[in-house]
Amino acid sequence: MAELNLLEAINQAIDEAMAADERVYIIGEDVGYRGGVFRVTDGLINKYGEKRVIDSPLAESIIVGSSIGAALYGMRPIAEMQFADFIFPAFNQILSEAARMRYRSNNEWNVPMVIRAPYGGGIHGALYHSQSIEAFFTHIPGLKVVAPSTPYDAKALLLASIADPDPVLFLEHKKCYRLIKGYVPDAPYTVRIGEADVVREGDDISVIAYGLMRHYAVEAAETLASEGISVEVVDLRTLTPLDKTTVLNSVKKTGKALIVYEDNEFCGYGAEIAALIAQEAFEYLDGPVQRLGGLDIPAMPYSAPLENEFMPTPQKIADRLRDLAAF
Amino acid sequence: MAELNLLEAINQAIDEAMAADERVYIIGEDVGYRGGVFRVTDGLINKYGEKRVIDSPLAESIIVGSSIGAALYGMRPIAEMQFADFIFPAFNQILSEAARMRYRSNNEWNVPMVIRAPYGGGIHGALYHSQSIEAFFTHIPGLKVVAPSTPYDAKALLLASIADPDPVLFLEHKKCYRLIKGYVPDAPYTVRIGEADVVREGDDISVIAYGLMRHYAVEAAETLASEGISVEVVDLRTLTPLDKTTVLNSVKKTGKALIVYEDNEFCGYGAEIAALIAQEAFEYLDGPVQRLGGLDIPAMPYSAPLENEFMPTPQKIADRLRDLAAF
C-alpha cells in the first residue's frame, strides 16, 4: 500500500498495463520525453521506448483515428488528449467510428481503445483549458465513459478500461491530479466499469456526483452533518453505462436528490440522472429532484473573480442541500 | 397564402433573405446546380449566381469555419450540412469558435451565421443518414438550436435565424420535407426564436415534442381523444433557448408529462425537459415524468425491420400515454 495522488495512480496503471501486455501503447502530444504536460506519462518513454510511447503530430483526429485502426489490428492503444477541451477535432472519429464499429459490423469488428482526457476547471485555465466534456460523450451509444475521483478507483478503472473490448473515454479531473491522494494497494484489485459507489451513507438526501464534485459533495455533507442533516453521497465513477440501481436505491431510501456536476447545467449529464430519478423513483420522492451545475456560459473565464462564479463549491452545495432538507 | 411543403417553405425563406440582403449567401456541398441533395436550394444559383451560392469542397470544418470568418467580416452566411450526420467534422468550429466568439471577446465580435442541417430518421438512411443530433448542440451555450416542424414555423424561424446576431443551428427533419404541408402566408409574419407552441390543448397529459415527433404526438393525441383521454401537445420549435414557461405551464395544468424525441434516449435532449419539469413543477405532478426516445443504439440500421424498431411511432406514443393516464 502506498499513498499516491491521482496522477501517480494513473501513471502506475499505464505502466503496469504496458509491462503486462505488449499490445498496449501510448500515443499523444508530448507524451514522450515531456511525459505529458501534466506528467501523467512521466518516465514511460525511457522504460518502453519511442515505439510504444509515440509523440504524435499535433492533430487529435489522427491520434484517435489511427488508434482505431491499430485497435482493429489487435493493439490496445491509449490515446491521450492533452486537454479534454481539445478532443473535439476528434469528435467525428469517436462518435462515427470508434463507438459504432461493433454495431455497424454486426459484431465482426471492435475497437478496444482508451482515450484519456484531463478535464475540469478551477485551475485558472480559462475557456479552453477548463471544460467538462462528459455530456457530449455520454450521449454516444457504443462508448463507455469513466470518470473516477480517487487514486484507488482511477488505477483500477484505467486497468479495466484498457482491458475492455470496447472504446472507453477516461476522464481525469485536472484539479484532482495532485490534490486528491489516497492509498492504492500493491496487490492487484479490481473496480468494475459500471458500478457506482456509495461513498458516504445518509438518510435525508442523496447527492449524486462524480469527479471533483464528489469531493466537494462529501465536504458539504460533512458540514450538514454538524447541522443534523444526514446526506448520502453517491460517486458514479462510471457515467456510461450508468449504475441505475445504486442511484435509484439511494434516492428511494432518502426521498430527495441533488445532482451536482461542474459542466454547464443545461442538457448536462446531470439532466439524465434527474430524468431517471423523476421517472423511476417518483413515488419515493419527498421533494423536487434538484440539480446544481456550472453556469450556462461557455466554460469558465480566466480572471479569478469570474472563474470563481462558475464553479459549484462545497458552500453552494451545502446551501442547496439546506434548501432541499427544508422542503 | 399558398400550401407549401416544409422543403418549399425553407427554399422560400432563403430566397427572400437573399433577395432582401446582399450579405446573405449560401455555402455547402452540392447547393449549386444540384440544388442540394434534397433540392432545398433549388433554383437559387440561377437567381443569385455562383458567388452567392457556393459549392464548397467536401469538408465540413471549412464550410463552418469560413462562414465564421465571413460572419465576423459582416456577412450573413447560411452554411448547409448535407446531412446532419456529417456535421461532426465541424463540431470543433461550432462549439469552440462560433458559439464562444461573443463571450470570449467580451461582446466585441459576434457570429451571425445559420447552419442548416437535415436530420432525422425513418427514411431508410441507416446509421449515417438518420441521426438526430440536437443533444450535442443544445448543450453548447452561445448556440441557438431551432427545430421547426411545419412549413409556417420553418419559414418564419429560418428568417429569424438569418436575422439573428448569433449563430443558429437550424434543424430540418428529412421525413417532414415532403410529408408535411401547410399554409404559408404571402405577407410577412414572424415567429420568434425561443417560443414554444401549444399545438393542441388538453387536460390530462402534456406531450412535449418537436420535429417529426410533434406530428406523431398529435396523431397519438387524436387516437386518445376517442378514448376519452385529453392530451395537450407542446411543439418546442426552439430547443435553445428553451421556452420553459410554456412547458411548465402546460405540465402544471395537466399534472403529467411525456417527452417524446427520436434521438437516442439516454442523455438526449428530452432529459433536460424531464429534469426541468421534475425540478420546477414537482408539486403539480400526478405521475412520473416520462420519456420516450429512440433506442440507445447508434442511430437506426438500414434494414427495414430493424429501422422500424428504432423509431417512436404514434402507436408507441399512444401506448405510453395510456399507461400514464392510468397512473
Add this chain to the structure above:
Amino acid sequence: MKQERDQTHLLEMYRLMRLARSLDERMWQLNRQGKAPFVISCQGHEAAQVGAALALRAGHDWVVPYYRDLGVVLTMGMTPREVMLALMAKAEDPNSGGRQMPAHYSHRKLNIVSHSSPTGTQVPHAVGIGLAAQMRGDDIVVWTAYGEGTSSQGDVHEAMNLAGVMKLPVIFFCENNGYAISVPQRKQMGVENVADRAAGYGFPGVVVDGTNVLEVHEATMAAVERARRGDGPTLIEAKCVRLTAHSSDDNDRTYRTAEDLKAMKAQDPVVKFETYLTSEGILDDATKTKILNEIKEAVNDATKYAEAAPLPDPATVKRYVFAE
C-alpha cells in the same frame, strides 16, 4: 506494359472487371424493380480497382475501401452472394448484417475493414493499421481508397502526415472521377492532381490513368514493394470516369452535360481492356462467351440467393452495442 505478363493473369483481371460491372448493372436493375432502395456504383472505376487490388496479397494485406470499391472487394475475395446480401440488407450479409447501407463494405476474414458514410474517416484507420503492423514487425501493406472530393477532408491530410512521419506501409489510393456528387474538380481543388500533395508529406505521389488496368496495376505493385521494403507510403491518384449518376438517389443531368458523360463513356475501362485483350489476341470470342456466361450465372445465383435470404430479426436491433 510488360509482355511477359501471363495470359491467365490478364484474363483474371478482365473477369474481375466484368464481374464488377455486371453485378453493378444488376443492382441498378433491382433498384428500378423496387427491390433495392439504394445503389452506388463502381462503373468507370473497375480498372483502377481491380488493377490496384490485384497488387495486394488477398487475406494477408489489409484493405480499407470506400463505397465505390466493388471491384476491390470482389478481387479480395468477397463473393457476389455476399454483395447481394448487403444490397438487400439481409441478415446473413457479412458486411453489416443489413445494418449499413449497401456498398459499406466489411469482411473480417478477408481483412476488409468496415467503413462508414462520413467521407474520409477511413483513411486514419488505414494509417493506424499500418502503424500497428510496423510495431509488430508484420510485413503487411494497407491499402485505402477515397474520392478526389474526399481528399479535401482534414482527416486525409492528418493521415498522410502521420504516415509520412512514421514511414508506414500504407497506400493512399485516390479514385479521381472529376466529381464529388455534383461538384466538379475545379471547385474542389486548386490543382490538377491530388497526387501533387504527396510531396508535402515526404513520399511519392503518382498519377495513373485509372481507366487502364495495367498502368494502375504496375503503379500499385511498385507502391506495394516500396511499402513492404519499409520505405513508407505512396499516394496513387487514378484518374477515373464516373459512368453513372453519383448514386440511385442522384440525377446527374442537373449538373453535368451530355458531352461530359459521353466523353467519360468513351473511356469506359471495361470496354478499353476488352478491346485491348481482343486486339492482342488474348481474348477470343469463345473465352469471352465463357467468362460472360459464368459471370451471368454467378450474378443470377447471387440475386436469387439474396432475394430468398431472410431479413434480420427485429429482436436483434439492440445487439452488439458493446461486447456481449
Add this chain to the structure above:
Amino acid sequence: MKQERDQTHLLEMYRLMRLARSLDERMWQLNRQGKAPFVISCQGHEAAQVGAALALRAGHDWVVPYYRDLGVVLTMGMTPREVMLALMAKAEDPNSGGRQMPAHYSHRKLNIVSHSSPTGTQVPHAVGIGLAAQMRGDDIVVWTAYGEGTSSQGDVHEAMNLAGVMKLPVIFFCENNGYAISVPQRKQMGVENVADRAAGYGFPGVVVDGTNVLEVHEATMAAVERARRGDGPTLIEAKCVRLTAHSSDDNDRTYRTAEDLKAMKAQDPVVKFETYLTSEGILDDATKTKILNEIKEAVNDATKYAEAAPLPDPATVKRYVFAE
C-alpha cells in the same frame, strides 16, 4: 535587401522588435513575482512577426494571429497597456475583458480577430474573411499565423484548399520554431518545409529566414501585392527560433538539449538586427539609448497601469453569451 529602404522604417522595425521583446521579458518577471499566472512568448519570433505585420496596412487589412504574435499585434497598433491588461486579466482588457488566457489576442478596431486555444481553428476564419472581402470587392488582405505543429491539423489543410480554389487574398504565415511544445519537427512532419505543401493547393509557398526581419518583410510584401492583385494566397514559412520554454507552464529542459537552445540563441533575431543596423551605421548609441528608454518607460507605464486597473466584476460573468 534594398539599400533605399529608408532609415525611419528600419528604426521603426527595430523599435517594434525591441518593444515586443521588452514587454515579453517583463511578463516573465511578473510571472516570477506571482503577478501573472501564465506567459507565452514571442521571443525568437520578433523578426518574423514585425517583418510580416509591417507589410500590412494597419486598420485596413485583417489579422488572425496566434498566441505568439505579440510582435504582430503591437505592430498593428495594440498598446503595451492593452497587452498588460490582458496579462493581468483586467476588466478593461480589449482582447477579452480578462476572460481568455493572456496572449489570446483580439482587437475589433484594429481588425485583429479573436482567436482561441485549440490550435488551427483560426485559419479557416482567415479564409472566410478573405472570401467575404472577395464577395464584397474590398481590397483587403487577410494575414493569419500558426506554428509548424499546428500545420498538422486538418483545419489548416481545409483552409488552404478553399483559399486555393477561390484564389482568396489570404496569407498563411507559418512560424516554424522547430518545436510544438516538446515535439520536434521530425516527429511532426515528414518534410523539411511546411511551405512545400502550398504546391498541393495551387499557390506559392515560400521559405524565409524568420530571424531576418528584412527577408520576412520582403516576402510578405510580395504576398500582399499578389493577394491585392487578386492572384490569391501565399504560404510563407518563417524559420524561427524559440528562445524560451513553450510557456511559463513548461520546462523545456526535459526535452531539449542545452546545445539546441544555445544554437537558437545564436540566431536571436533582435540581436541580429541590432548588429546589422549598428554595422550599417543606421543605429548609433544615442538613438539606441533613446529607443530603449522610451520602451522601458512604455513597459513600466503599462505594467503600472494594468496593475492598478480593476478586475472584472463577478456580476458580469453571465453577460454576452448572446446579444443583449
